[in-house]
Amino acid sequence: MATIQATVAAAEGLHARPAAMFAKAVSESGADVQIATGDSEPVNAASTLSLMTLGAQCGDVVTLTCEGDNADNILTKLKEHLEQSNS
Amino acid sequence: MTPALKAPFAGTLIPLEEVADPVFSQGLVGPGFALKPRDGEDVDVFSPIAGKVAKIHPHAFVVSDGMINVLVHLGLDTVTLKGEGFTLFAEQGDSVDAGQLLIRWSPRAVRAAGMDTTCPIVFLDSTGNVETLIDLQTDVEAGDVVARLSPTN
Numbered sequence: 299m300a301t302i303q304a305t306v307a308a309a310e311g312l313h314a315r316p317a318a319m320f321a322k323a324v325s326e327s328g329a330d331v332q333i334a335t336g337d338s339e340p341v342n343a344a345s346t347l348s349l350m351t352l353g354a355q356c357g358d359v360v361t362l363t364c365e366g367d368n369a370d371n372i373l374t375k376l377k378e379h380l381e382q383s384n385s
Numbered sequence: 386m387t388p389a390l391k392a393p394f395a396g397t398l399i400p401l402e403e404v405a406d407p408v409f410s411q412g413l414v415g416p417g418f419a420l421k422p423r424d425g426e427d428v429d430v431f432s433p434i435a436g437k438v439a440k441i442h443p444h445a446f447v448v449s450d451g452m453i454n455v456l457v458h459l460g461l462d463t464v465t466l467k468g469e470g471f472t473l474f475a476e477q478g479d480s481v482d483a484g485q486l487l488i489r490w491s492p493r494a495v496r497a498a499g500m501d502t503t504c505p506i507v508f509l510d511s512t513g514n515v516e517t518l519i520d521l522q523t524d525v526e527a528g529d530v531v532a533r534l535s536p537t538n
Contacts, residue, residue, distance in 0.1 A: 345509075347454045
């Protein structure tokens with residue numbers, strides 16, 4: 299299982315629009331990706347609702363995990379997505 | 386059959402495509418519609434369905450009944466107001482009835498701050514079609530049954 303940490307750059311945190319855009323990027327990766335904040339249970343990163351409920355704020359570090367052959371590449375791309383301030 | 390949505394406040398029903406925010410108008414947050422509130426202060430916002438408050442911010446909330454997740458976003462870019470002018474009457478995790486008061490806000494103050502008061506109302510994590518049960522571009526009262534989600538497949 300691959301794991302990567304990323305810092306949320308969106309000014310409003312993973313709220314409605316950034317959450318929806320990230321969920322879309324995860325869905326398009328085709329992989330089963332989980333996301334967690336420091337003390338939370340991992341949730342499905344392809345779900346806008348789960349991301350909004352997680353409530354990661356701007357500057358929070360989140361942990362992404364993914365299984366599969368291409369997991370490292372997928373997580374690197376998703377990290378880049380989260381770390382763009384206009385994401 | 387998923388539950389029908391009640392209008393969370395009075396206003397004019399408009400198509401999601403007319404929302405001046407491309408992420409909402411292109412349906413990227415989810416399918417739905419928008420409601421433009423009447424001008425005023427102390428406008429009460431009621432839950433559109435019975436369910437659990439999955440998330441609540443001063444300017445937005447999600448109510449989920451396990452099948453559908455309804456996001457009501459009060460105005461555009463209103464996150465920048467940091468809650469000023471919004472009063473909350475529920476907390477995350479609360480079970481609420483359709484028509485229960487969740488937030489009180491002031492569309493007038495939002496407009497005075499230079500922001501758009503249009504409120505996208507969308508179904509999160511859904512690819513279904515939204516059927517509006519009242520003609521678009523017409524006025525509705527709070528509690529009117531306005532829309533329903535038709536799953537695709």
